[in-house]
Amino acid sequence: MKRAVDPYLTILHTVAETVSRSLDVDEVLRTALDALTHVTGHEISSLHLVSEDGLRLLLQGDRGLSPRLREVNRRLPMGEGLIGRVAATGETLRLENVAGEPDLFPPARAAVRMDQIRGFVCVPIRSRGRILGTLSLGRQTTEGFDDREVALVQATADQIGIALDNARLYSETRRQLEELRRTQTQLIHAEKLSAVGELASGVAHEINNPLTTILGQAHLVLADAELKPALRERLQIIAAETSRAARIVQNLLMFARHYPPERRPCSLADLVRRVLELKAFQLQQDAIRVETDLAPCPPVYADENQLQQVLLNLVQNAHQAMARHPRDRQLTVRVRPAGDRAVIEVLDTGPGMASEVLPRIFDPFFTTKPPGDGSGLGLSVSYGIMSEHGGRLRAENRPGGGAAFTIELPFGTPAD
Ligand SMILES: Nc1ncnc2c1ncn2[C@@H]1O[C@H](COP(=O)(O)OP(=O)(O)O)[C@@H](O)[C@H]1O
Ligand SMILES: [Mg+2]
Incomplete structure (x- = not known):
């Protein structure tokens, strides 16, 4: 059987x-x-x-x-x-x-x-x-x-x-596949951003030349002693505004161009003024008041372009945070010496950072902004730049609301 x-x-x-x-x-x-x-x-x-x-x-x-x-x-x-x-x-x-x-x-x-x-x-x-x-x-x-x-x-x-x-x-x-996909999308986005940067610097170049011509011509006419006072005044306004436009374009060029890092003594007060000038128009459009408190401070030994990039990122973030927030909008930038370091503070009156967001803001590609508004690279790049300079960048919420970003930079010397 x-x-x-x-x-x-x-x-x-x-x-x-x-x-x-x-x-x-x-x-x-x-x-x-x-x-x-x-x-x-x-x-x-x-x-x-x-x-x-x-x-x-x-x-x-x-x-x-x-x-x-x-x-x-x-x-x-x-x-x-x-x-x-x-x-x-x-x-x-x-x-x-x-x-x-x-x-x-x-x-x-x-x-x-x-x-x-x-x-x-x-x-x-x-x-x-x-x-x-x-x-x-x-x-x-x-x-x-x-x-x-x-x-x-x-x-x-x-x-x-x-x-x-x-x-x-x-x-x-x-999970890993999902993460890989996300990173890939973000990389493509970052790539696009850098392409936009290239484009901006190309356009800035093109605008720079006519601006120089306008300014030159205005100065030539101003040199005419017979010029009627009313006309002179108007020409002076043209010259001043053209200079301002040229400065903005210059700043943009400085920012967009990829200089190799090069350290020299920099005045932080000048840096702050330059960055705020670059953003002045946009800040004004969103009704943001700007307050500066620039105490006398020895120069720091740093790469000016990189520092400018860091500061611009912080001001840009503060701007975006406040623009979405229906509160009294004030940007405060302070510079002061503290021992062997310079301290720069960028303070806003936006919504601040939620407790689950705060620990992640320095992560590359971390963003809470819609695509197009944020790449999530600003703070991570800024953090890297500060570390390279032997400095620090930290973030916290202000007691009365809003965010506070603090940069500490050693004064240092070329020998460091
Ligand atoms: N001033 C600020 N107020 C509130 N949140 C902020 C501020 N600055 C940065 N953040 C948060 O940190 C995140 C990362 O910032 P960042 O690295 O500059 O990237 P992005 O601005 O492209 O989002 C932002 O998406 C935002 O959630
Ligand atoms: Mg940003």
Whole structure:
């Protein structure tokens, strides 16, 4: 007579097939629990996984547990009771009469008795040497579990371990892919920004030439001694405004051009004035009052373009923060010496930074602004520049609301 296929092999095959086919852990657990309760048809099964903090075992599924036994089993302390012990030691447990076991978790004893559970086996679920949970099987009949049955439960637990590992790897891979995608989008955006910078410097060049001509011509006419006073006054206005436009274009060129870093003594007060002049029009358009407090301060030894970039970033951020905020808008920039360092403060009356935002603002590509408004690079680049200069850049919220950015720069010498 031909022998029937070993039912244990069929069970194991069903579970293994689900593991190899599905990344859904719940489906694997369901299949495993279902399959195990068919060993003789009288089994009660339960599956626990270790909680995130490692202190408890949480019931993930069961077959045949009575409501009271399920309640007891919902959360088990790690290391205590029969199941908790298996999870802590990793040693398989097999009992003939579980109700008589002295180590049984006290709250479970009454329920086990009432449900008349006798034979009991509990095996650890492992993955990569770590214990992730336990798989338990109980039986109300008098015969205990034999070696083959214990081996079957262990093999099923191993399959569950593989499924859990697969799921973890899969979600980790997806997370990394997602991060890669995001970084790629941001890089493309940064690339575009630098293209815009190039374009701006090209345009600035083109504008610079006619401005120089206008200014030259105005000065030539002004040199005419016969000029009527009213006309002279108007020409002077033309010359002054043209100079202002030329200065803005110059500043823009300085900013957009990529000079190699070059350190020399810089006046911070001049720097602040230049940056504020560059932004004056935009700030005025958004009704932002500007206050400066520039105490006499020795020059710092630094790359002027880079410092200007840092300050411009801070002023730009303050501007954007206040423009979205319906409050009294005031930008304050202060410079003062403090020991061997210069301190620059940029203070605004915007909304400040939320507690979950603040720790991340110096991360490259971190931005809370819509695409087009922010690249998330300003502060990370500024931070890098300050570090290169042996200085510091820090951010905090002001007690009365708004953000405060503080730069500290050592005075230093060319020898540093
Ligand atoms: N003055 C400020 N007030 C409030 N939030 C700010 C301020 N400056 C920076 N931030 C926050 O820090 C983030 C990162 O700034 P930044 O690196 O300059 O990038 P971006 O300005 O392109 O967003 C901003 O998106 C914003 O959430
Ligand atoms: Mg910015």
